[in-house]
Structures are given as C-alpha cells and as structure tokens.
Amino acid sequence: MQQNNFILIFISAFITGISQHLDSLGFIAWLSLTPLFIVLLKISDFRYILLYSFYWGFIYNLVSVYWIAQNIGTNIYIATVSMILTVLILSFNTVFIAIIWYRVKYVIRKSLYLIPFIWVSVEYIRSYGVLGFPWINLANTQTKYFYLIQNSEYVGIYGISFWVVLLNVIIF
Helix, strand or coil: CHHHHHHHHHHHHHHHHHHHHCHHHHHHHHCCCHHHHHHHHHCCCHHHHHHHHHHHHHHHHHHHHCCHHHHCCCCHHHHHHHHHHHHHHHHHHHHHHHHHHHHHCCCCCCHHHHHHHHHHHHHHHHCCCCCCCHHHCHHHHHCCCHHHHCCHHHHHHHHHHHHHHHHHHHHC
C-alpha cells in the first residue's frame, strides 16, 4: 500500500512539474493534483502526511526548477548544490499546505474544498521576502491558454492557481 502511495505521489508531482515547462501540456495541471489528494485523504497518521507532502514537493520542485543547475553561471558542483537547496526549501511549501489541511480536516467536514484557499495562501505568503519564488506557482502552467490567462487581469496569478486547484478538487 505504501509503495502505491509513493507511485501516485511521484506521478502527480512529475506531471505537475512537466506542465510547468511544456506549454502544450499545461492542461494536465487541471487534474494532476488528484493523485495527491487520493493519498492525503487515505492517511490519518501525521508522520505520513509530512513524508508524502515533502516527497511530492521535492519531486515537483526538482522537475520545475532543474534549470537552476544549468543557468547559474558557476561551476556545476556549486550550481547543483544551490539547486538542491532551493528544491529542499521550496518543498516545505507543500508540507505547510498539507499540515494546515490536516489540522483543519478534523474540524470542518468537507475540508477538501479548503485546499484551494490554503494552497493559494501559501503561494501568496511564499512570494514575499528573500525567498520569494514565483516560478513554481501553478498559474504558470496556464500561460499558453490565452483566454484563461486573461482572467489574471482581474483575479491575479493567485486566482488562476485557485481555479487550477479547485478544478482538481472537483475532479477528485
């Protein structure tokens, strides 16, 4: 069972990460979080919530920002270490989302519908400070879809991210 969870998490994170790079595959972000939700809803142990959410965040961020190791303008070793450290730090965003949702799910009955709000809140908070990193926002997956991305004029990138996560919840 645990091996199946890791496979689902890997597939979800990898597909979501790929949708960041290939403009023609941005639509897969509309359903790529569903395996993550399947795993998170089955788990009641806090340790596994931490483990799976970190694993998802690590794979997703590694696929999304692998280019840091190639574009930094330094030797390959320093570039690779900086990329790994960036991925490790960014992986905690997913952990924060999972922790908040895990705590809320016992209080609110249909807590899955809160995930879009939690996700966007963490994306928004992450955008501030020295570690502000907009390259991994889910809204970036939708840049190829002209009519959809035009809504960002009214709702911003966080509104687009909200719709992507909400559609995943609805599909789930």
